[in-house]
Amino acid sequence: MTHDGGARLPGPVTGQWWDSAVIYQVYPRSFADGNGDGVGDLAGLAARLSYIASLGVDGIWMTPFQPSPQVDQGYDVSDYCGVDPLFGTMDEFDALLGQAHAGGLRILLDVVPNHCSSAHPLFQAAVAARPGSPKRELFHFVEGRRSGPGSVSDVPPNNWQSVFGGRAWSRANPDSDTDTDWYLHLFSPGQPDWNWRNPAVGDYFEGVLRFWFDKGVDGLRIDVAHALFKADGLPDAPSATDVVDGLRSNPLVSDQEDVHEVYRRWRRLAEKYQPHRLLVGEVNLEPSRAARYTRADEMHQAFAFAFVKLGWDPEAWAAVGSELEAARQLHGAAPSWALENHDIVRAVTRFGGGNLGARRARAAVLALLGLPGAAYLYQGQELGLPEVDVPLAARADPMWARGGITRDGARVPLPWTESPLLSHGFSSAQPAAAPWLPQPPGWGSYAAETQQQDPGSMLALVTAAVGLRRQLWEQGVFTADDDGSWRVEPGNLLVCERSPRFLVAVAMGTEPVRLPAGTVLATAAPLDTGGWLQPDNAAWVLREP
CATH class of the missing domain: 3.90.400.10 (Oligo-1,6-glucosidase; Domain 2)
Incomplete structure (x- = not known):
């Protein structure tokens, strides 16, 4: 199944375009390098837009490219309304936005309201x-x-x-x-926290949102969305050993009730534009708490963090899926599903590594694309990239220097060609500097251009699944009102029944299992003889209405 990559429908048959959207996350410094300096940039992204469109996705989420000292790879912003020369110019961004819209792709940007750069x-x-x-x-x-x-x-x-x-x-x-x-500074010393109890901060950020919305940006992903307000008086945590683990273990620094009025204000602003702008929150809380940020007058979506961190465990998948569905029924917004992002160990490695991890990552991404709600893919996930053990001397993540944890392994520049020339095609200009993070030996075996010629590749699977997902939406098989009923059947068969007509099944055991009755629309790998689903495979099943 192929997709022509041309202009798409303006949105789903009913509801908003993001109800069923598949969004492709671009980490600009590692996507494509247009000027040969070893760092990805806007020119490189513009040159590869046709590749993203060929996946059939609805839009792109770009992590920060605004001016920054790059202490935290751009999440330390010194000018919220500019473009860092490392990535290009505002004229290049404007051209990129127009090019994306002409090709049917929407653009989401990161906004970082919890903290800025100490150079701001x-x-x-x-x-x-x-x-x-x-x-x-x-x-x-x-x-x-x-x-x-x-x-x-x-x-x-x-x-x-x-x-x-x-x-x-x-x-x-x-x-x-x-x-x-x-x-x-809840993050590095180069990232001081804003004081959101000062109304001037809210006014300042409304100006930031207006700047980008006026340009035609289609929405914003809101970094650390739950941590803007700190407890009055900034009291000690109960124990001096308490640490801020994803801003969850210390409630004094996150999920304060005052934060919700910020997103009510932003929602009112987003709905003053036509079409309405999308607000997506990075809300790293338990599902029942995170869902409160997507009430009818707040953000439209929040990432399902409890899902993105899962291992290969059917009971855990079913429990988290059921919890997310209960939160949806309470507050109305469907989960925004993801298995990878720039902060998470890549799925191939997380699910076991090697061939085992690769099989499971194929099954997991097919399952992801069949779930109700929006889905987010991280660059390179469609290539089946594993986590890279970046050499110690080359690690750039500030978490490594301060806390002994690195996220660099998921941020290594993409391989576009099998040939090692120009860093496997990452750079398009000669002479080309070495990429900002080193690519490991054999990286070219995952190259996009090679996988485009292989009907059995991970890239082919993702492209076909995204296209089929769109068809099922247009045919009314998928709707914005679909829920997710989760269960584990004998043999560790995970089932998410999206509606009486459609279900996703994932074989997470060690023996083949019989699929529920219905027509098999797609599988991550060919079925065994007799139609049984072998271990580490997934299927979409259409049932009789």
Whole structure:
């Protein structure tokens, strides 16, 4: 099954376009390098847009390309309304947006409202303004505590820990005896947290949203959406050993009730535009809590984080699926499914590695694309890329330096060609610098151009499944009102019954299992003789209405 990649329908038969959308996540610095400097950029992305369109997806989510010192690969933003010269120019972005829209692709951008870069002009002005200045009220500047008589605020204001490891506080002016303030950073010291209890911060970000929406951007993915507000008074956590594990273990720094009014305000703004703009939240909370961010007057979607972290366990899949469905029934928004992103170990490796992991990743992505709601694919997932063990000296993730954890293995630049020339086609200009993260030996065996010629490749499977998904939507087999009834049948057969007419089945045991009755529409691998589903395979089954 193929897809022509041309302009698509404006949206589903009913509802909004994102109800059934498949969105392709682009990590720009690792997608395609247009100028040969070893870092992906807007020019490289523009040159490869036809590839993304050929997948049949509805849109692209781009991680940050705004001006940044790149302490955290762009999630430390110094100018929310610009383009970092590392990636190109605003004119190039405008051209990319127009090119994408002409090809039927929508564009979502990242917005990072919890924190900015320490190089942001407003933070720089706050540091220069000294204690007590209103400029410091845009952030969390707090006088430190004293370790003993005569000391000068040499202890942080509280015991909060950073996601990246170490304390979540740094001195504003460490060489000063008169500036005794510390500033809060839940991530690196180069990423100070905004103080959302100051109304001026909300006004500032409304201007940011208007800037991009006015340009025609179709929506925003909201980074760390649940962590904007901190507990009043910034009290100590119950234990000094408490750490911020995905901002979940310390409720003082996330999921404060005040945050919901921010998204009500943003939703009202998004609906002033025609067509309405999409708001997608990175809400790393339990499903029952995360779903509250997608109530009818808040964000449209939130990523199903409990799902993206799953291993190969049918009971766990069914339990998480059932929990997500219960949250949907309570609050109305279907889950936004993903198996990979730029922060998560790639599925091939997570599901066992090698051939075993590759088989399971094929089955998992087919299952993902059959579930009710939107689906997100991360660049390279359609190629079956495994996690890379990046050499220690080459690791660039700030989490590695501070906390001994690296996300670099999922961020290695894509292989476009089997030939090692120009870093397997990652760079399109000569001479080409080495890619910013090294590609491992054999990386070319996953090349997109090679897989495009192989009807049995992971790329062919994903493309066919996305196309079939669209057909089933247009035929009314899939609807925006579909639920997800999950169960595990004998032999560890995982079943998600999307509607009385359609189900997804995944064989997660060690023996072949009989499929439920119906017409098999698609499988991740050919069925065994007799139509049984072999281990580590998945199927879409159409049942009699």
